[in-house]
Amino acid sequence: MKDILVLDGISKVFSDGISVYPALSNISFAIRKREIVCLMGPSGCGKSTVLRIIAGLMKADAGMVHSGVCDEPACIHAAMVFQEHGLFPWLSVYDNVAYGLRLKIRSFKETEIRKRVTTLLFLVHLEAFSSSLPHQLSGGMKQRVAVARALAIEPEILLMDEPFSALDSYTRMELEDEVLRIRHEMNTTFLFVTHNPEEAVYLADRIIVLSARPATVRDVIPVSFPYPRDIGDPQVIEVIRLVTRMVTSKEK
């Protein structure tokens, strides 16, 4: 299967005007279509920075982000779901999901928007809440709306920045299953930052482990168990242990 996103030697240095803090050092990896790749690493190692560079919220100091779909650097078509849902509190669920479709770069017709938004609200099981305001929803429902809003613009890849870490564990498990179902139904590709080894092993085709700052790609762990996975299975537990050890160990 062809690569949909290629990171080629990405480096990033932060500076506060007095001293410089190297954050990312020569990060390279590729993601294939329909893959779920989890990005892990010690706290503060720069996982979110990687996502922000791909999303275009930040520029890399060196290296390139290529799209497998076209060669133009500007055409990487990524949408992002944040840890904080970031729903616009003044818009209804429907209008939040429609937000990206109403922007000038897409300028869809209202009938086309209606079709897409309705489909997406069904996909995330929120069709009954289309006119609710975000503050009337639970945390898990808000995050579903955020996922639907990101999916609405039909991104090549969905960047997930610890999207479920603020939710209770039951809701989190439910949403993890949603991710697998969305991939199954829409062939979506995911790059998923998480702190949670169980979540990573439950979801990922591959787990990329970053080192501590400045982050480099330390290891790539393929996870080949068939879906749906049982995190109580001894073999799965073994991989979870391995991942946990890799993320927490100090050595480079």
Next chain:
Amino acid sequence: MGYLNSRNIMITLPQIIKGLVIPVGILFIWQLLSYQIHNNFILPGWGEICSILFIPGEPLFGGPSLLENSFYSLERVLAGFLLAIIVAVPLGLICGWSKEVYTYVNPFIQIIRPIPPIAWMPLAIAWFSIGFGSIIFIIFIGSFFPVLISTLDGVRVVRIHWLEVAETLGATTTEKFLTVVIPASLPFIWTGLRVAFAVAWMCVVAAEMLPGTSAGLGYLIMYAYNLGQIQVIVAGMVIIGIIGIASDCFFRIGQARFFSWQGKE
């Protein structure tokens, strides 16, 4: 804390009754005292006052009626208030959005703001002559700053996170401004309007009390004072209070209706 933070605008019957205890008590004491003093130039009875209030359409002292005077005042307030909104809201949006513009404009605002609107009256008369123009100017000055300051605050607390979300979905700078900054600051602007209207209402009455005006509630009160018609003064004050409460209710209902999302995410 707690009870003051409650956003519940529903008021129960026992609450209404409790709230009425003090006003009714004062009315009762007033009535007793006026009976005792028995001098309409000091404390007219409520019968006298109501005889004015219940015929608001009748001409007073051969001039405009209570109702007509209220309309004059309201007309002036609305004109000055709308003018202030037209200037202050766009200016506040721009100043809040652009650090550069803010740096230029803020010191000037801080210098002008503490001057009480009424202190502008002599200059206003010199520039716009006595009457409509100068009163509008005073109201404009009085309502301009609350609207400006709250619009500025509204823009400055727009969450970066919302702007980033909009950006990742493909919004241009203009779109971010129109679809995130403006809606996110609207509740603040609305609060500013509420404060500004209250200030404007005080300004109009004060400005109308100054020499040279010939209509309006402030004028009526001063005119009645010169004629020793205390019951008309009190009737005018009651109307001023009623219009003040009504406008505040209007803004509160608008707040509950359109901005219930504010602060709850």
